[in-house]
Amino acid sequence: MNLNQWLKRNTFHHSQFRDIPELIEAKEKLGLTVSLCIPTLNEEKTIGKEIVIFRSELMQRYPLLDEIAVIDSGSSDKTLEVASSFGADTYLASEILPGLPNKRGKGENLWKAIHQLKGDIIVYIDADIKNIHPRFVYGLVAPLIHRPEIKYVKAFYDRPLAFSQGIRPSGGGRVTEILIRPLFSLFFPELTAIVQPLSGEYAVRREVLEQIPFPIGYGVETSHLIDVYTLYDLHAFAQTDLDQRVHRNQPTRSLGKMAFGILQTFLKRAQKLGIIDGLPEVSTILRQFQAHEEEFEMIEHTIVEEERPPMNTIEAYLEKRKVLGAGGRRTSAKQGGASRGTSSKGAAKKGTAKNGDA
Amino acid sequence: MNRDLSRLIDELPDFQEKARGLSEILLSNLVMLSEIPAPTFGEDRRMAFLTERFNEYELLNCSTDEAGNALGIIPGAVGNRNILVVAHLDTIFSEEIDHTVTIEPNTVSGAGIGDDSLGLAAIATLPIVLKHLQIEPNANIVLMGSARSLGRGDLEGIRFFLKNRGIPIDTGICVEGVKLGRLSASSIGMLRAEMEYAVPEEYDWTRFGASGAILSLNDAINRILEIPLPRRPQTSIVLNRLESGAAFNTIPRQAELQLEIRSESGELVRKLGEQIQDIGAEISSKTGSEVTFTVLARREPGGIPFAHPLASTARDILKALGVRPRISPSTSELSAFIDHGIPAVTIGLTEGENHSSPEERLEIAPIFVGIAQLLGLLRAIDGGLTSES
Structure with missing residues (x-):
């Protein structure tokens, strides 16, 4: 495939979709529903603003979103209380599909969202974005509404604070440029067209999400790209420039852990696809150093990239979808859920009742 | 207190409650306005945002002017009088300051949030609030984000508008974020x-x-x-x-x-x-x-007398809402109204701390008392309860 052609046709800027009423009209014509999932772990500082902005702008003012849900890994701060107080549906990941053994990680929350949320399209937005804006949702959802052949839309961020005229470098963060881009260049050259493969914001059709396995940790974004590419090819992807994303910067040592997890996921897939042969069983211990004056100490981190199977292999999910049926797509997400109130497990959801008439 | 005012005062709890029901829209406007840097003489993007909001509500005459003001009119049923509700677009903070807003369950914080992003957010939300409360004013309500207000701006936006206005303005309300209870009817x-x-x-x-x-x-x-x-x-x-x-x-x-x-x-x-x-x-x-x-x-000293019906009504509304009026002179937009002989008051919407710092913090709950105050005042002016005649 001509990558430049793909870049031209399937790379968007959020400003192309600013006409939200038009977008909603198209969405309604197609009978689509859209769910927003915000995976969280200790995000009390930023979650309130995300919920307020999305509920006000994309539910009350313009009904682009049918559902906003926070799926939490077990925060020790007030993430769930804050999210609930501003009207989001809140869930503990461990309470969704309780029959399965409990696992903890962002990928677990994303995977369980497929079961819990009702939308035909699920858009995932990280909770640590300081400059949150409705464009983070409509910029990702719009290509799926306007172009039926697109199945997976990834965010990228390219708004330099200052540059002189001419060519400037553009791309992802440190792990992307040092690890992912070289790996993709070696083994999946077409995937290098994705500007920021590790961005945590993307919108995906349910029919795709339910077919792919989910690493529960660092490798989830990388595995998505490889698996969706293997299932469909690059035509299924699009990417949208959302300008700038202000968030916490991670120290290099944390990025080392991330890279370790991603490599495990990558190697697993490369072997499964027959790209790499004869790999020995890989270690799951990452070693890093710290120094006390003249002495060096080795720190060992055990990082195991476990995976959840495709959701369409889970009996409870298939049952739920059967019950919902084709017409059930428009029913409440309350069914079969483990939604939480502000104080007690299983209490009635607060968020869904708070609709203004604006 | 006259009979008509007591009827209006009976409505205030309902105003407050219904305004609370629109809290997400108000807070969302507050976040989005606050996060647009707007140093004096650099308010263009805030002006554009506010004008876009006015357009979305299908207000009349949504426009900007040479001075950089953002304007829109909620048409009155009769339309023979005009009430100007204004908040300034600019802040004391430069582009380089972090303008990120943080929302917690009881507070909202960020640079310039009280001066005067909250005032602007109230104006941006007012058409929805009026619609939600099914208030259909007789007078036209002119909404304005005024540019170049602070420091060297020297109220250029509001002065330009009042000097070159195509419509007569009968009464003015200047809306400031803090503090609830603040009431200015005169300028020093x-x-x-x-x-x-x-x-x-x-x-x-x-x-x-x-x-x-x-x-x-x-x-x-x-x-x-x-x-x-x-x-x-x-x-x-x-x-x-x-x-x-x-x-x-x-x-x-x-x-x-x-x-x-x-x-x-x-x-x-x-x-x-x-x-x-x-x-x-x-x-x-x-x-x-x-x-x-x-x-x-x-600024020249002036303003309406303490006993003027507009000032006394504003005090009565605050007292009815359980807020002690804090009377103080102002040197803000109010001065421009005074220069043109237009009766006007400045009101505040909520409580806050760290005023004028990048970490300014506002309390959310009192905002709805502040909005009820604004609605009560608009109703009183619209009903002719604040006229001297």
């Missing part, structure tokens, strides 16, 4: 100026005052502080900002002071301004440094 006399000392390049450093411009300015400040001020009319001289020097081992060639003279007497403000200018010149003549005295803004 004010002069805002900048005094700058500069030591010429060829200065003889063996002469007296060789410590550079800081010493000259220090002398001037000492002299300014010696000026006797009367108790009546109430008068004050406030030294607002100092800037000078670069590092050790570098003689400061420039020193700058920004100050404000405030008084109930316009004449006294003028006299004190001249006196400070003379002090500057005298010290300059002794030290050989050059002084410039630049007047940045002036």
Whole structure:
């Protein structure tokens, strides 16, 4: 495939979709529903603003979103209380599909969202974005509404604070440029067209999400790209420039852990696809150093990239979808859920009742 | 209290409750407006956002003007009178300051959030609030985000609008974020100026005052502080900002002071301004440094009397909402209304802390009392309860 052609046709800027009423009209014509999932772990500082902005702008003012849900890994701060107080549906990941053994990680929350949320399209937005804006949702959802052949839309961020005229470098963060881009260049050259493969914001059709396995940790974004590419090819992807994303910067040592997890996921897939042969069983211990004056100490981190199977292999999910049926797509997400109130497990959801008439 | 006002006051709890039901829309407007940097003379993007909101609500005459104001009109059922509701677009913060807003369950914080992003957010949300409450005013309500208000802007936006307005304005309401209970119906006399000392390049450093411009300015400040001020009319001289020097081992060639003279007497403000200018010149003549005295803004004292129905109604509404009115003069947009002889008041919407700092924090719950106050006042003005006749 001509990558430049793909870049031209399937790379968007959020400003192309600013006409939200038009977008909603198209969405309604197609009978689509859209769910927003915000995976969280200790995000009390930023979650309130995300919920307020999305509920006000994309539910009350313009009904682009049918559902906003926070799926939490077990925060020790007030993430769930804050999210609930501003009207989001809140869930503990461990309470969704309780029959399965409990696992903890962002990928677990994303995977369980497929079961819990009702939308035909699920858009995932990280909770640590300081400059949150409705464009983070409509910029990702719009290509799926306007172009039926697109199945997976990834965010990228390219708004330099200052540059002189001419060519400037553009791309992802440190792990992307040092690890992912070289790996993709070696083994999946077409995937290098994705500007920021590790961005945590993307919108995906349910029919795709339910077919792919989910690493529960660092490798989830990388595995998505490889698996969706293997299932469909690059035509299924699009990417949208959302300008700038202000968030916490991670120290290099944390990025080392991330890279370790991603490599495990990558190697697993490369072997499964027959790209790499004869790999020995890989270690799951990452070693890093710290120094006390003249002495060096080795720190060992055990990082195991476990995976959840495709959701369409889970009996409870298939049952739920059967019950919902084709017409059930428009029913409440309350069914079969483990939604939480502000104080007690299983209490009635607060968020869904708070609709203004604006 | 007249009978009509007591009926209006009975409605206030309902206003407050229904405004609370629209909290997400108000907070969302507050976040999005606050996160757009808008230093004075750089308010374009806030203006565009506000105008876009007015357009979305299909207000009449959604427009911007030469001064950079954002305008929209909620048409009245009768439309024979016009009420101008205004908040300023600009903030004291530069583009470089982090404008991120944080929302917690009870508070919202960020740079410029109370001055005056909340006032603007209230204006941006007002059409929805009125619709939600099914309030259909008889008078036209003109909504305005005014540009170039602060500092060197010297109320340029509102002054431009009032000078060149195509429609008569009967009454004005200036909406400020903080503090709830604040009520201004009069303006004091004010002069805002900048005094700058500069030591010429060829200065003889063996002469007296060789410590550079800081010493000259220090002398001037000492002299300014010696000026006797009367108790009546109430008068004050406030030294607002100092800037000078670069590092050790570098003689400061420039020193700058920004100050404000405030008084109930316009004449006294003028006299004190001249006196400070003379002090500057005298010290300059002794030290050989050059002084410039630049007047940045002036306000004339004036306003409506304490007993004016607009002022007394505003007080009654606050009391009915359980808020103690804090009467104080203002030097903000209100002054422009006063200059044009238009009855107007300035109100505040909520409680807050760290005012004028990038970490300013506002309480969310009182905002809805503030909105109820604004709605009550609009209803009273619209119902003719605040007219002198």
